[in-house]
Amino acid sequence: MKIVKYSLIIASVYLLTGCVATDPCVNNxxxxxxxxxxxxxxxxxxxxxxxxxxxxxxxxxxxxxxxxxxxxxxxxxxxxxxxxxxxxxxxxxxxxxxSPEHKSTYIQPMNKKETCKVWIGYTEDNKWFKEESYKIFWDGGCKNGYADGLGREIEKDTLRDKWGLAIYKDGKPTYYIVNDVLRNNIFEGIDDQNTQISYGIHTRITEKMGDIDLVNIAGAKNENDKVALLLRTSPFWNGTYQLAKAYPNFEYLYLNHENNDEAKYDLQFFLTDHKNRNGWAIEKLKNNDKLLTGEYVNNKGQLVDLPSSYNTKADEIIKEINGAQQKAYQAQEQAQLVKKQYMKKICKDTVKVDFMDNENYKLICNNYQREKELFTKINDKLERLTKEKIARLEQQRYTAQQQKEEQYRQQQLAIERQKMEAQQAQAKAARDVADEASMANFQNSLNNLNQQLQNNKPKFYNVTPTFGGGYNIMGY
Known part of the structure; x- marks a missing residue:
């Protein structure tokens, strides 16, 4: 995905602020x-x-x-x-x-009689596991007093309903699926607690006041330097997607609107602190092949000619994010294999647990009803948005057709005015000649009038009615 296509050449185009550029021929x-x-x-x-x-x-x-x-x-x-x-x-x-130091500790699961501690990562300002009502369960194996092999950690508390599918080795887990049930937030990928680097897909579903929203975030996050490389998409963004290199306090953000019929731009690349855009920027308007380079100060943009090194830097960041994105999808595939293996183990009718509600425990095996409800809501919203888009495009087409018809009417009006002016001028000339010359000269003036009218005959148009009203107009 190349962002660099053209050098900056601006001539009567909109700037980042929407103003018109100066004439390139001044002092040229x-x-x-x-x-x-x-x-x-x-x-x-x-x-x-x-x-x-x-x-x-x-x-x-x-x-x-x-x-x-x-x-x-x-x-x-x-x-x-x-x-x-x-x-x-x-x-x-x-x-x-x-930033708070990352620490870790081990906790004994409530359902294990033998010593079988699970790993917990935390910071001093967030010790949720210290709450009296907090419970954690582990349904995998144990070795040397620690969790071992493939299993699921299940956390329960007043405002916590979360589970993580993990493989433990030497007392440290690698998480493959983490489901925050309360918040409808699911991670599928590889989150290695030894390296503190994760690759995968986050799916965030939000339901609020009868509406539903869905965002997929694919990429990588490094907990050591707190930098994330992310692709953000949503079926509700009308074709727009985002690429971000995200730091705790700002991010390089690339917006691609090429498939968004409502957007003013095809692409935008800028720096943002999540409230304001500040710094260098690259943008491309729709229906214009030229890239605009500029500068933002508190969301206000102006056109400036940046060196090509900025285009190169934007390209490098996009490539870096795309590389992380590919690893994220590969990690998701591996996570699905781990989940499949886990479900073989626990989704048998003979497997039952007594440390929590067995039906709730086995929702991972048969969560189709909840998924069906979410899919129905998402599909209903997509259908509504699609209908709105079709209506909007139909209106745009109708407006464009009206503009063509109005242009044709204005052309015809101009031609008729030219004819009338020619007739008036030639009639006056004929009267002047009649007063001063013979009938033969008068006839010559009439001939000139006819010739003038022939020269001013209207341009022909092929005007045909269209389905649903209106006309198609083609000049020839």
Whole structure:
């Protein structure tokens, strides 16, 4: 997915702010005649002589001075654009230094009589497992006093209903599926507690006031440096998707709207702290092949000519995210295999548990009813959005057809006005001739009138009615 397609050439196009760019031919020798070029360059040479004289410099010294000054100004300009990232990254490093230390402990599951401790990762400001009402169960094996092999951790509390499918080795788990039942948040992938790096797919379903929302997040997260590489998609975003390199305090965000008929842009790449856009940006308007480069300050954009290195950097970030995305889907496939193996183990009629409600325990084996309910709600919303999109596109087509018809009417009106003006002019000329000359000259004027009318005959159009009303108009 390449973001770099064209260098920046702007001529009467919308800026990041929606304003119109300046005329590219102003003071541009490529738009001048030879005489204008000579005068233009002579004016520049004379200006150089005058300025070098006023500064007590030779012409060569003056030109070297201007060269070094331009170089310094360019360096200052580039440092300004880079300052946003430097400030963000400095803030990010402070966050890392001051973030709570990741710790771990072991807890004995309530359903195990033998010592069979499971691993818990936490920070000092979040010790949910210390609550008196907290319970944790483990249905896998035990070895040397610790959980071992394939199994499921099940956590229960007043505001906690969560389970994680894991494989324990040497007392440390690798999680493959984590289901936060209360929050409808499911992770499928590989979350290795030894490396603190996870690859996979998060599916987040939100139900609120009769509406449903669904977001899929594919990618990688490193708990050591707290940086995530993410692809965000939703069936409700009208074809838009996001790629993000996310830090705790900001992210590089790429929005692709190529399949979104409502969006103004095809693509956007910018830095955001989740409230404001600040820093360099790259955008491409729909129906325009040119990339716009610019700068945002508190969400207000302006057009600036950025070096191609920024395009290259955007490309590198997108490639980095795409690489993580591919690993995420591969990790999801492996997680599905682990789940399949686990279900073979516990989804037999002969397997029953007494440490919790057996039916609730086996929902992983037969959760079709809940999935069916969610699918129905998602499908109903998609159907509604699709109908709205069809109606919107039909209206756009109707409006475009009306514009064509109005254009045709205006053309016909202009032609008729030209005919009337020609008739009036020739009639006046004929009257003048009749007063001063013979009938033969008068006849010549009438002939001229007829010839003029022939020259002003209207352009023919092929106008045919269309289905549902309106007309198709084709000139020939």
């Amino acid at each position: 020798p490529n738009c001048m005649s030879n005489a204008e070029k000579d005068a233009y360059f002579e004016k520049i040479r004379q200006k150089e002589k005058d300025e070098s004289k006023s500064m007590s410099m030779s012409l060569e010294q003056y030109r070297e001075y201007k060269k070094q000054k331009a170089k310094a100004e360019e360096q200052e300009r580039l440092e300004h654009y880079a300052s946003y990232e430097k400030n963000y990254l400095s803030e990010y490093n402070d966050i890392l230094k001051n």
